[in-house]
Amino acid sequence: MARPSKPLISRDAAVKASIEIIDDEGLDGFSLPKLAKHLGVRAPSLYHHFTDKNEIFVEIAKHIAGATVVTPRRRPGPEWPEYFVALGLNFRQSILRHRNAAPILLQHLPRDLFVATYEDTAQFLLDSGVPTELHVRILDGMETLAIGAVLMEAMRKPSTKSTIFPNVDPESQPLLAEALASNELTQKMLFEETVRSFLHGVIRDHM
Template sequence: MMARPSKPLISRAAAVAASIDIIDSEGLDAFSLPRLAKHLGVRAPSLYHHFSDKNEILTEVARFIAGTSVARPRRRPGPDWPEYFVSLALNFRQSILRHRNAAPVLLQHLPRELFVDTYEDTARFLLDSGVPAELHVRILDGMETLAIGTVLMEAVRPPSTKSTIFPNVDRVSQPLLAEALTSNPLTQKQLFEEMVRSFLHGIIRDHDLEDQSTATATA
């Protein structure tokens, strides 16, 4: 292990921000500790004040992109609680797609506890919205799986239009799929939004929460 310099020349936050700059502009393959040190104007050993190795830096990059930089919606608890999660999912998507080159980093280095840290507040929001506790894990785990899986899959693909959501569709051999694409009115973002909304409203219907929401709204 390389000895740590006696005095830090950079901050941990600056190193993470510089790492993201390199990955965004030059791609993940260009990222290395020497490249990061050069970008910061320091020698590589200075990085060991803050990080034990490259993997720790990439974990913090993932934490920032998928956590710190994702805006949390300002919405009061109530019968329209699914819209909080729709907004949060859209904010998550926006942050990830802003850094498409970092998608492989998120796949490999996303800290498992990243979202758990905020789930206590989210569980309180659900409870105050009239959603029983036995459904909270179903909602939180489902949203985590749905958002991460869908957005990261989108991030590793080239940006698409409505007509290229399914690429390389042949109108002769795949006429039904081609017609479906032609008939689809939704963008990739809108499809994601409706997928999240459908998941949450499915829980409402399956567990008779609609009557409870109406009662909450009219109380």
């Protein structure tokens, strides 16, 4: 398809408009013609910035899972796990703000998205007294844990403390039903405690 001589929109504006459409209408409601209309341009204008829809999806994933995630302001020290707890919660908040985009993140999130920040994070761990041989275990584990847990949560309907496990039958699953009735943690609190347990477990196992 022929491209206009000058770009009429910015790449960033197109990504943000795409997210707005997906937030409002769901992933099935998104299309390049609809995006062009939303931006007030003709579809060929999009080809100044993107070769196809998949490239837009990659940029959406980068924006939601990377650019909009707030980095905590914490100094290195013995309470270093709380930096990762806060970062994980910020990541979770950014993803859940755009639940309709969860399938995009699942398929198009670049594997190297977080690598650019890992040098600074490794320095933070080193300055906190965390042995170098644990850094990869912590960074890779946090990436796997956060992405897996948050995307799985985003793909489901929002839950309450009693519906974290849906469709539990008290008659055929009495122990699970009792566990849910006794649970005092929200989904957010469960995620927070899971991250904290993982980090403290890494250190404990190393001792």
